[in-house]
Amino acid sequence: MLSETQIALVQKSFTRAVPRAEVLMIRFYERLFELAPETRSLFPEDMQAQRANVVSTLATVVRSLANLEPLLADIRALGMRHTGYGVKDEHYAIVGEALVWSLEETLRPAWNDATADAWAEAYRILADVMIEAAHGRSNDGRN
Numbered sequence: 001m002l003s004e005t006q007i008a009l010v011q012k013s014f015t016r017a018v019p020r021a022e023v024l025m026i027r028f029y030e031r032l033f034e035l036a037p038e039t040r041s042l043f044p045e046d047m048q049a050q051r052a053n054v055v056s057t058l059a060t061v062v063r064s065l066a067n068l069e070p071l072l073a074d075i076r077a078l079g080m081r082h083t084g085y086g087v088k089d090e091h092y093a094i095v096g097e098a099l100v101w102s103l104e105e106t107l108r109p110a111w112n113d114a115t116a117d118a119w120a121e122a123y124r125i126l127a128d129v130m131i132e133a134a135h136g137r138s139n140d141g142r143n
């Protein structure tokens, strides 16, 4: 569960990251492929469209953190599509680590532990909904 303070930290930091979204995403995938090289082959050669897709999904989710309910069906469908991409449950934690790392790299020095924790929690909520959906289960994105 995210507190109001945590929601504000995620939203404020994401707003600051948006003008640097391209470099954020380049760093994110570089880090992911360093941490989990086996995931590189799941993605297309040209990552341009992928980077843009992920930023726009993140923007939608970040904007809606106070009430994810209207987005849950889309997030579940996204989780189910990820099974088709060859994504495994264990990849989610690594992607979360790469995301928080790349945000810190991009936003430093405007970064602190509370912001990192808020992002980790927001990502965990999102990832849990996707993972549960990939297994044919549903949760309400609150846990």
Ligand code: HEM
Pocket (backbone or CB within 6 Å): 039, 042, 043, 044, 050, 053, 054, 057, 058, 078, 081, 082, 085, 087, 088, 091, 092, 093, 095, 123, 126, 127, 130
């Ligand atoms: C919160 C977590 C995640 C979000 C928001 C997210 C978002 C997205 C989006 C928006 C797409 C575009 C295609 C579509 O809409 O179906 C996509 C594709 C993809 N994602 Fe994710 N993703 C997440 C987690 C992961 C994880 C953990 C992996 C594991 C490595 C992963 C690997 C992929 C791959 C391989 C594709 C397909 C690329 C292609 O063939 O074009 N994603 N993701």
